[in-house]
Amino acid sequence: MSEDKLTPRAENYSEWYNQLVQRAELADYAPVRGCMVVRPYGWALWENIQQALDGRFKATGHVNASFPLFIPMSFLEKEKEHVEGFSPELAVVTIGGGQTLEEPLVVRPTSETIIGHMYSKWIKSYRDLPVLINQWANVVRWEMRTRLFLRTLEFFWQEGHTAHATAQEAEEETRRILDLYTDFAVNEAAVPVVPGLKSKTEKFAGALHSYSIEAMMGDTKALQSGTSHNLGQNFAKAFEIQYLDQNNQLQHCWTTSWGVSTRFVGAIIMTHGDDQGLILPPRLAPIQIVIVPIFRSDEEFSLVMPVVEQVKAALAGFRVKVDDRSEVTPGFKYHDWEMRGVPLRLEIGPKDVQNGTVMAARRDIPGKAGKTLIQQDQIAAQVSELLKTIQASLLQRATEFRDSNIHEPKDYADLQNIVQNGWAYAWWCEDAACEAKVKEDTKATTRCIPLDQEGGSGRCIVCGQPAARKVYFARAY
RNA sequence: CGGGGUGUAGCGCAGUUGGCAGCGCACCGCGUUUGGGACGCGGGGGUCGGCGGUUCAAGUCCGCCCACCCCGACCA
8 A cells, every 4th residue: 555655756766666666566576586576566567568569569470489498508608699698697507306407407588599499490491481489478687786677587578589581681670670669668658769779889699789769767867678689690500590592502590589578667667657656658557547436425425336337337448447445535545546657537426426527637747737527428538538648748748858858968078967867969989998988987878879860970979080870878777 | 796774563663771572554343534645442463584692681782694775896
């Protein structure tokens, strides 16, 4: 239950986040360090995220499958950069059934290797391509520092793994998924994101290059909210994923991988949440509308409840919850559902029964300002309209916040200043040394080179050498 | 793994020179309440993180260990 006020965001952002996650009953700490229990309400949100993504995957020809949790250690070692990237954070099983294993098994940190192994068995001909498989799974990465949803030892995600005949097709797939993620983030979660290319130092271990969608959180830090990797032929060569082309020539495939994780729940929390608690975008909210009946006596109760049921029935197409708890007051319920981020609350009391009205309160506009009186006979249409408005206003608000916190530095000193409380958008020569210097001086890293560039050229903000593209520098989660 | 902090009821905490383990919230019962976090009365709930030591007596003093949180290095 949400009995007290949250620590305000301005006072201590991470404290606000931790309290919100627990009080909104999204997740709780597990008895294992760094692990979380996703509670039913948090999981329902994740399920809605899954549904929105899965529908998009299916619509673009992908199919789901499931690969093993355990991966032979030797598989990881087949791709040099991959094993170097992941070895520090592997959980390794050395005993099974009381016996020391011949070969240690890695608990998957990601599945490129074992899927690559299977693809080499399955793919023989150009007629077998492309292979477009996704899996919804849990993975384990032994992180030093953990935070609920944002970074835990075990997390849930989807990982897509595709194999193609040509480099061009693989790149098209990588970009198609990046677009798909962008569409999901913007249109389902109302989280404005910047799609772009990761720098060499920030790319996935083993990839040719990586793309990401980057979102700005309420404290102006960046959160990588989804990634799409063009793996080139690196894994195809390591796992001998080969096919015969039309000319009977043996060719290595071109592969991709891409993922969105439960971290995205953190993105939603930190993009929309306020000091009252969570604010969920209507399209993903497990409960879109909560109805709070108001009554003083048994007579009023029996007067009000039939109307509550009528309204609920009229809203059959929506995810509606009637809060009929008798042990708490309406005021308590308001705060309670505000903590949980339900986008729209309907209050129905004796006055409404008499007047044929319903009081609607928008979660995104606190207090009286967000309340409007709706006629009962127009409830479905009005609610539908309100939810759309809330969805749009969340996106607009988040976009305005982000844009007002992105600045173009005029020199290096200015950049150092900007990244303390915002993103710096600047020319960069794409040399890792300049990236490293910024990180050293400010803790900010390059987030991505946005695909949408206005063109032209300039001088690297760090070293002054010629630069062809601009990049975002920001502190990140 | 380095630095800091915290472990006492479900949660948040108090517990003085060592002397019957407490408070608020939550929970259960009854009654009154209910349009922005209601109130009264009654009640249940504890290996004081663990192990060892000092002492007539340890939540309190000493030692060791463990866990978790925060800040760093690493990361979806």
